[in-house]
Amino acid sequence: MSFVTVSNVWQKYGDRSILERVNVTIEEGEFISIVGASGCGKSTFLRMLLAQERPYKGEISIDGGDTAKEPNRERGVVFQKYSVFPHLSVRENLIAAESFDTAFGRLSGAKRKAAEARADEMLERIGLNHVADQYPASLSGGMQQRLAIGQAMTAKPRILLLDEPFGALDPGTRLQMHDFLLELRDETNMTVFMVTHDLQEGFKLGDRVLVFDKPRWDPHDPGMYGATITYDFDARDGGIPFQLKEDADVSA
Ligand SMILES: Nc1ncnc2c1ncn2[C@@H]1O[C@H](COP(=O)(O)OP(=O)(O)OP(=O)(O)O)[C@@H](O)[C@H]1O
Ligand SMILES: [Mg+2]
Structure with missing residues (x-):
């Protein structure tokens, strides 16, 4: 099928x-x-x-x-532009992607730790670990889209x-x-x-x-x-x- x-x-x-x-x-x-x-x-x-x-x-x-x-x-989604949060750092953007489906939008304790570990793994995979603490506006267009794709993929x-x-x-x-x-x-x-x-x-x-x-x-x-x-x-x-x-x- x-x-x-x-x-x-x-x-x-x-x-x-x-x-x-x-x-x-x-x-x-x-x-x-x-x-x-x-x-x-x-x-x-x-x-x-x-x-x-x-x-x-x-x-x-x-x-x-x-x-x-x-x-x-x-189902993950990436649009042409502006699909990342401008007020969050690159790493925080990836962590935020994990919290979408939690009741209060925030992760606590062990869940937060696990989300951070997965975010770091994703940072490596999309080649953005050297800019983990920067904000999206300071990245090139290609890097921003890599972040957006990483964000969509965080939930596997x-x-x-x-x-x-x-x-x-x-x-x-x-x-x-x-x-x-x-x-x-x-x-x-x-x-x-x-x-x-x-x-x-x-x-x-x-x-x-x-x-x-x-x-x-x-x-x-x-x-x-x-x-x-x-x-x-x-x-x-x-x-x-x-x-x-x-x-x-x-x-x-
Ligand atoms: N929520 C909506 N309410 C009313 N009309 C809509 C809505 N969303 C899209 N449309 C209209 O439906 C048509 C199809 O829009 P859609 O955005 O799917 O086209 P598209 O093929 O993606 O175009 P583009 O290549 O320009 O992105 C358009 O005429 C658009 O104005
Ligand atoms: Mg369209």
Whole structure:
């Protein structure tokens, strides 16, 4: 059985259709890149996977469970920017990630000690131990995103959701982040969903590239129909299919 099963999922905001008839199955450990025009519902899809919002219709099953009603520690998330706490040091950010699900948001005694030990382990893994006591604002963009990924991973999620995680980084840093992410994933066998506007990045990192687009379109009423998955490319060989190079406008 598949690890993630999305069955006939629709989403609407008011009377605007955002997504329609989304069907896809994902195996555990797969890296799924998601591309598509701005506003077509990619982030909405991630929010539903994260259980931050419920589909209008349809089911999303993870590891055989019912559609989740609220986010849980199985799913970590990283956004393009600003997902770390600016008023906490790097190390405190990682410790804070552990306390999200405690009743008072604070850890005490033995639990705190264990959280600190795991934070230090994560600091090592994301290569930020030399800046453990600095605040995020003093870090480079790449370091901030490594921290955000470390934070999302602290709870050892089985699914990592990345929404344009490298969009704000310069090309060199971006390449370093690719290596970092691929290593991390090899170590953990996480299932990853990554939204990107960069097709090359999508094909390089992904095992599959899902293209979201509107299969039908009413020029008089653009909100009438939603987007769905129009292509599901096998990207294991890393290359961009020739026909996409020719009209590579899917991520415009
Ligand atoms: N909570 C909401 N209430 C109403 N409309 C929303 C809400 N969230 C998103 N939308 C609308 O739904 C559509 C899809 O938004 P979404 O953010 O999922 O697109 P996206 O594919 O991630 O776009 P981008 O590439 O620009 O990030 C947009 O038109 C957006 O304005
Ligand atoms: Mg988005």
